[in-house]
Amino acid sequence: MRDLGYRVIDMLVEHARDLRQKSVTKSMDKASLASLFHEPPPEEGQDLDALLKTANEDIFGNVMYVNHPRFFAFAPGPSNFVSVMADALASGFNVFSGISLEGSAAAQIEETVIDWLRQICGFPHSAGGVLVSGGSMANLTALAAARKTALGDEWHNATIYCSDQTHTSIDRAASILGFREGQLRRIPSGEGFQIDMDPLIRTVHRDRRDGLHPFCVVANAGTINTGAVDPLPDIASLCKDEQMWFHIDGAYGAPTMLTEEGRALLWGMEWADSLSLDPHKWLFQPFDIGCVLVRDRHCLKEAFHVLPEYLKVAMSEGDGTDFCDFGPELTRRFRAFKLWMSVKAFGLDSFRRAVEVGLENARFAESQLRASDAWEILTPANLGVVTFRYRPRDLSETELNRLNLSISRRSLSNGFSMVITTELRNRTALRFCTINPRTTREDISETIRRLERDAISVTHAVATC
Ligand SMILES: Cc1ncc(COP(=O)(O)O)c(C=O)c1O
Known part of the structure; x- marks a missing residue:
């Protein structure tokens, strides 16, 4: 075990050391990869040295390095080594983060890091959240909570609004949650690729006159295309007037709330009912870790609580938070640990x-x-x-x-x-x-x-x- 561990660490450290000199984008064509790897499952075990060599050269030599300093595409994934090691520990101890009875300290650490994120984003004490795999799951989880809280089981005539720059994970979330295509209204963005408030307000009013139920606006705190931030205070006040749910997709941009510049740009975030943000983007964590925050922590439980017969005792015995009740996953990785460990190690x-x-x-x-x-x-x-x-x-x-x-x-x-x-x-x-x-x-x-x-x-x- 030690020998394997040391060799794995050596591989990772050498990769980090040489990264700047490596090609950012090397990859093999599909046919060559298939000829390397396509085989029946082997009946006999193989020598670990050979396997590590294959991994180093043929697998990790044929992926794009999203943490490369010259990777400028999409949202890069500039991870950090402390969190990588933390992930190794979380996997090694195989911590189950679904119910607090099975991982009481893990549940506490998750509560702690969610509270840190809450404070960074200016959400009130009533807020809570859950860690998920990334921005797509965070948006899905937030919209599920919004749907349950605002609509109960009646969403056939409900409408959601977002700009034409909004990430497609919102389309996917709406579709998974049973909204038809037309129930998601894409509003044109203006000059700076921010949602145009006039058509947004007009569309909401027209829809209401037509007997529809405008129920949610999804605002951007940093679009993936241009970094545009929608006018959050204006959207907050529209949502208040119209009694609509105010969700912000800050998957990529919200971590800038750490900085003075970010807080000025994202002013109004604190009024949102829910917010997605991805520590695996601009908080330098290895994949995967996303987070959804909600203004009222109870609404996640309202949307997701179920109680299987075989967990009845387990879920009532733990006195911490059962995070399986806050989102779609029961078996959950201990994602909080890497964020906790790296913030503790480096300082905010x-x-x-x-x-x-x-x-x-x-x-x-x-x-x-x-x-x-x-x-x-x-x-x-x-x-x-x-x-x-x-x-x-x-x-x-x-x-x-x-x-x-x-x-x-x-x-x-x-x-x-x-x-x-x-x-x-x-x-x-x-x-x-x-x-x-x-x-x-x-x-x-x-x-x-x-x-x-x-x-x-x-x-x-x-x-x-
Ligand atoms: C604004 C925004 N929302 C959502 C997502 C989806 O996040 P993920 O890929 O972590 O699911 C992204 C991804 O880049 C994004 O930039």
Whole structure:
């Protein structure tokens, strides 16, 4: 056991040491991978040395490194080693975090970290929450609580509102919860990709006149596309006037509440009825850990409590919180431990400063891009995200879209960095998400230099064909 453990630790430490020099995006094609791994389940055990070698080279050598300092796509996953070790301990002790009788200290640690997150996000003492696998599950859990609290079992004419920039996990959650497609109203976003309040209010009023039951607004505290934050105070007051549930998807942006800048941008968060946030994004935890907070902790239990006959004694004997009653999972990993251990080890101020680095790096990327006439900023640095495109003169919008897609494909294939596109009102945009605090200014400058080099050669190829 020790020998295996030491070798695993060595693998992890060497990976962390060499990460900056490694390709961000290396991967094999499906057929080659299938030829390596597709086999019947082996009857006989195999030598661990050989297995670790396969793991190191063929498995972990063929995944993208989302914690690489030049991984700028999606929401990066800049994990930390203390939490990785904490996860190993949680797995090693195989802690069951469903009912407090089976994991009383684990339940207490979960209560503690949820209370920390509650304080960071400015929620009242009445609030509670539960840790889940990520933002998608947090949004599902929050909407399930909202549906139960606001609608009971009658949701056939209820309507939910969100902007056209809202993450698709909301569509999926609404569908799982039995809402038909038309019951989720996508409201156009305005200039800064924030929800436009006038059409939102008009749609809510019109729906009510038409006999529908507007019941929930989902606001963004950092959209994945551009980092846009919806006008939270305006939405809070609409929800209050209309007696609607106010949910915020802060899966990616809410951890910036640690910083002064974040608190100013996300002002109004404290009025939400529920909030999703992902420690596995901007709180530097390894996958997976998401969190849903609700203003009134009882509403989670209302939505999720069940009591199987074989757990009757177990659930009444523990005097702590049975977290299986707060969300969809009964058997649950001890996710709280890694967040607890890393906050205790580093201190919250280290997290705050690490978040600030991400905010600052996006501004640095924007300034570097602005220094060259060839780049156009599509949305300025906002919650660690900046979007841009290469824009030589005399190209049509269609040609620009094709060109920027090609630049992104080159970046994907050369492996130096991971910069891919999103779409903003039919324009193909390149995107930097700079939440990894290990990203240096040199990483950013060199990535831009190489993107520009790729852009020139792709433009040349387009012009000559
Ligand atoms: C705003 C937002 N909400 C929800 C999600 C989904 O989170 P997860 O991938 O952890 O399920 C994401 C993912 O990037 C996100 O950015």
